[in-house]
Amino acid sequence: MRILLAPDSFKEAASAEAIAQAMARGIKRGDPQAECRLLPLSDGGEGFTHALVHATGGTLHDVETVDAVGRPIIAQFGFLGNKHTSRTAVVELASASGLEQVSPADRDPMAASTFGTGLLIRAAIDAGADRIVLGLGGSATTDGGTGLAHAFGFRFLDAHDSDIPLGGGALVDLARIDDSRVSDSIKNVPIVLACDVTNPLTGPEGAAHVFAPQKGATATQVELLDQGLANLARAIMQYNGRDIEHTPGAGAAGGTGGGMLGLFNATVKPGIELVLNLAHGREACAWADVVITGEGSIDSQTPYGKVPSGIAKLAQSQGKPTIAIGGTITRDPHTVEALNETGIIATFGIAPGPADLTTLIANTERNVEITCAAIASTLRITAATSPCESA
Structure with a gap:
């Protein structure tokens, strides 16, 4: 499976490059056979x-x-x-x-x-x-x-x-x-x-x-x-x-x-849009089977011009699904629907459980790695158990 890792930075926690590297480590843990391509992104802010x-x-x-x-x-x-x-x-x-x-x-x-x-x-x-x-x-x-x-x-x-x-x-x-x-x-x-x-x-x-x-x-x-x-x-x-x-x-x-x-x-x-154009985002999405993106908070602003929605729309135009991870994740039905419309089929929070903000920020890369390992394992199992077409 070919997976494009295209996150934004997690504000005040880790750069987009560091998040992409943590994603890659997690993917390899969950599916050693997976191919990864790293495409750290930004919508104009940090990174x-x-x-x-x-x-x-x-x-x-x-x-x-x-x-x-x-x-x-x-x-x-x-x-x-x-x-x-x-x-x-x-x-x-x-x-x-x-x-x-x-x-x-x-x-x-x-x-x-x-x-x-x-x-x-x-x-x-x-x-x-x-x-x-x-x-x-x-x-x-x-x-x-x-x-x-x-x-x-x-x-x-x-x-x-x-x-x-x-x-x-x-x-x-x-x-x-x-x-x-x-x-x-x-x-x-x-x-x-x-x-x-x-x-x-x-x-x-x-x-x-x-x-x-x-x-x-x-x-x-x-x-x-x-x-x-x-x-x-x-x-x-x-x-x-x-x-x-x-x-x-x-x-x-x-x-x-x-x-x-x-x-x-x-x-x-x-x-x-500017970053995806200069970074050859279309070609990267064409290569991938699935895209994993993320930012510090997946919330009501995410569907409107943020990195996860931008890469998801591009992937969606080529029939590729996108999964998003975040430090915090909204479950507001209207926002979830808006995210789905951009091409994000699922969202995952990286927090392992209740903890203070300082601890969560300090462990961001580790939690990203663990989350992506679980996602990769799920994708691997799903691909292996997909029913064949009947004769």
Whole structure:
């Protein structure tokens, strides 16, 4: 049996590569004769750069930059391989400006900035990139991408023509945008935003209200951040006439999607579709008899643009079934039905029993291995006992 192992990362527990390796160990335990192909994936968040570099035989590059609260860190960008005609660099916002880079005690939703991601993209361009693929996901920020833009020379000024501080909290004082220090060549570099959400920039479904509480924002701070993003939208409209406030995807990564669409030569594409295309997902599904995927939580969001549903739809189009595993699994009937419609025929939780979260996270790879061993054994037995057609 040929099994394609195509997971996302299990957030705050293990990378997509580590999960795929654990899956493979489990499959071999359950069915030593099984053939495995590993295809670690990402929908734009953590692991996005590694997934595309791994899939295309590209290269990784270390860069000195800063995290969302301004502390020095080393982050990475990658160049795609496979003889791409353009010199395409891959950057994930989570690498420099991600929530996982900042402990809960150090998170600052009002001052957190994407400046470090801007430095990372600048390094890629300085290294020869003529096209950027930017994964939006896992951010610790709600600054509308203004920190990123600041790294390229954009200035964000108050009513007195003074620079406002970095961070989403300062956007309530934004009066105008100045680009006199930004070269046209930078503004014209094509940037593809890999995004798995369709949220607008502002409002009840916008970046601040939906995502900022996950980054530590209080109810009062959420309202101020939302006001700031609305102010940014007005300033961009005044700057170049682009209306970003209600554009689907503008709310991604704390509004970075909107800022990029408003200030750069950027376009949005669904993250998982972009990854599957570059990683030759169709060919991988054609090879396989069955696909096993997974992510940290199989829940109501999974059927809509997440890795498990993306690979399942592709496999389903070729008549191949998909099994999904997760740290937690929903049994909500509506979600289960939506998962089935994407091509996921069964879901399995990896938790062996009641345990505290810290213990479960520490044992993620082991639990993935055990779960996949059981799945492989079941598939092997099912294949061996399938009734033959009667004469």
